[in-house]
Amino acid sequence: MGNKKNQPDDQIFTDAIGRLDQAFEQDHLDPEVLERLKYPRAALQVSVPVRMDDGSLRVFEGYRVRYDDSRGPGKGGIRFHPNVSLSEVKALAFWMTCKCAVVGIPFGGAKGGITVNPKELSRLELERLSRGFIQQIADFIGPETDVPAPDVYTNSMIMGWMMDEYSKIRRQHTPAVITGKPIPLGGSLGREDATGRGAYYCIKELESRRNWKPEKVRVAVQGFGNAGQHVAHLLHGDGYRIVAVSDSQGAIYKPDGFDVASLMYMKNESRRLKAVYCDGSVCESVDAQQLSNAQLLELDVDLLIPAALENQITVDNATRIQAPVIVEVANGPTTSEADKILNAQGTLVVPDILANAGGVTVSYFEWVQNKAGYYWPLKEVHAKLHTIMQREFGNVHNMMQHHGTDMRTAAYMLALSRIGDAISAQGTDRYFSAENR
Ligand code: GLU
Numbered sequence: 001m002g003n004k005k006n007q008p009d010d011q012i013f014t015d016a017i018g019r020l021d022q023a024f025e026q027d028h029l030d031p032e033v034l035e036r037l038k039y040p041r042a043a044l045q046v047s048v049p050v051r052m053d054d055g056s057l058r059v060f061e062g063y064r065v066r067y068d069d070s071r072g073p074g075k076g077g078i079r080f081h082p083n084v085s086l087s088e089v090k091a092l093a094f095w096m097t098c099k100c101a102v103v104g105i106p107f108g109g110a111k112g113g114i115t116v117n118p119k120e121l122s123r124l125e126l127e128r129l130s131r132g133f134i135q136q137i138a139d140f141i142g143p144e145t146d147v148p149a150p151d152v153y154t155n156s157m158i159m160g161w162m163m164d165e166y167s168k169i170r171r172q173h174t175p176a177v178i179t180g181k182p183i184p185l186g187g188s189l190g191r192e193d194a195t196g197r198g199a200y201y202c203i204k205e206l207e208s209r210r211n212w213k214p215e216k217v218r219v220a221v222q223g224f225g226n227a228g229q230h231v232a233h234l235l236h237g238d239g240y241r242i243v244a245v246s247d248s249q250g251a252i253y254k255p256d257g258f259d260v261a262s263l264m265y266m267k268n269e270s271r272r273l274k275a276v277y278c279d280g281s282v283c284e285s286v287d288a289q290q291l292s293n294a295q296l297l298e299l300d301v302d303l304l305i306p307a308a309l310e311n312q313i314t315v316d317n318a319t320r321i322q323a324p325v326i327v328e329v330a331n332g333p334t335t336s337e338a339d340k341i342l343n344a345q346g347t348l349v350v351p352d353i354l355a356n357a358g359g360v361t362v363s364y365f366e367w368v369q370n371k372a373g374y375y376w377p378l379k380e381v382h383a384k385l386h387t388i389m390q391r392e393f394g395n396v397h398n399m400m401q402h403h404g405t406d407m408r409t410a411a412y413m414l415a416l417s418r419i420g421d422a423i424s425a426q427g428t429d430r431y432f433s434a435e436n437r
Contacts, residue, residue: 012310016091018336023412026403032428033420037097040067040090046136048114050129053122060129064112064137066146067093070422073144074110075100075360077151077180078133078162081309084113088310092151095331096360099353101415103392105364110146112137118153130158134165141166143176143371149363150180152225152309156192160185176370179363188366190381191359196230197382198358199305199329201389202350203235205397206325214239218257218301220323221245222293223308227329227356229264231305236260244296246308251296252288297321306333313338321347328352343406351408353415354396361388 017038024034043065050058063086066074076096079089089111097109114133118126141148150159159180166177175186183189190197206212217240221232224247232242241257247267252258297304297317304323306312310332313321318334318341326342327350328334334342334349342349362385369375392414400410 010087010090012085012332013087013090013094015336016094016332019408019412020416022336023409023416026405026409027413027417029416029420030424030428030430033416033423036423037068037094037416037419040065040093041069042066042140043086043090044137044140045086046133048129048132048136050125050132052125060114060116060133062112062114062133062136063089064140064146064148065089065093065110066140067109067111068097068419069108069145070419071101071108072106073108073142074146075105075107075149075363076109076111077149078154078158079111079113079151080116080118080129080153080158081113082115082117083309084115089113091310092331095353097419098412098415099357099360101418102353102396102411103357103361103388104418105361105388107147107360107364110148111151112148113151126158127161130161131165134162135169138166138169141177143174143367147176147363147367148178149360150226155226156180156182156187159187176367179366180359181366186366186370188362188369188381189376189378190385191362191366192226193230193234194362194381194385195227195329195356195359196232196234198361198385198389199227199231199327199355200234201358201386202355202393203231203303203327205390205393206327206348206350209397215241217241217303218243218255219303219305220296220299220301221305221307222251222296222312222333223247223306223330224263224267225307227359228305228307229260229267231307231327231329233260233264240303243301244291244299246291246293246296248293248308251291251293253291253296253299254288258288299323303327306330308333311335313342315341318342319345321345324348326350327355329356331356339406339408349406349408350393351411354392354407354411357392358385358389361385 046062048060093109093111100107159178160182163178167174181187219240219242221228224245236242242260243257244253298320300322304326307329313334315337318338325348331352396411400407
């Protein structure tokens, strides 16, 4: 067995893989499977020199981690954020591995990122950075090896630049190398709102199991990026009361609920030009009480949706979380220590690897359409996404009840059994042991 010691700054990753042991305790998994899943298969660190608009040169650090490919090519987004580190990218790639297994799509897990505050770059600088990153990782990715996608602060336009750069390097139009592309460049209908929609389908499952009346359900959404906006919009359309939303600048609160379409307009369109990044902040809304992001998490609401970054619910605030149900649209918003507190409080947490899997599911549809060269109508995308989310929510929910565990552990058990089946199909020590040889 290998060296289990991680670097001191490897804390996010160490916390992430700690969840494996919890799921393992509950189920009879092969120890070899567990051991394999504690280490990424390959990690690439690159530097990307970019000529800035003023003529100076800046060098950015980036990463791509392929975590596991037992079930298919690596799959996972590329994040542009000042806090991106190798530890974070490894954790995110591990979560992608489990996520793809939970929804049963034929991918392993991967992730990438560049340490940058993209809001400080001009559009031309951003394009040069995106293309430069692909130049550095082109040999590491590919439609059959590792397929990137958007993540925090990257979007369809950036995916289009990246696909174009890869196609130029290969001298071959290769849309299936990346998903989340603009529609005219081979993107799938329904990919833009897929993460929010997948979470919405999970919430509809809770609604029917718990007999919720949407008008009575007060919802707080932390993070008003792609996923947060779409889940809020879909819920609002069904009559849910979206009482609080936030972005990186702060939160707004209105007990009788917001008109989500107006908030989206204000955040995305109210500026002269629709930018690659949203310039406006939700905090500019006038007729609402202003709160901090931390206060939003602790509001007296019925449903809390963290849809921003990891490590938001920690030992420091978990006891003050009042919402009885949390649906994790962000990756890793709850630390494992906080999980224990929430479980003891009886809070139901629909875990990230299930709740936010709608995005990668429609990415899978996009990849299939690119490879087939045949594109589906929106209705078909929605119907297929709904079928998968409903089925896997049901599987995780049944597993939770059957084993008397929390929903996150149940989701990991389901993921590990599927990854384990793929690994075991190639033979483990039981097959290769001396007495069987
Ligand atoms: N970045 C998204 C996630 O964390 C989507 C990944 C993908 O579509 O490959 O799930």
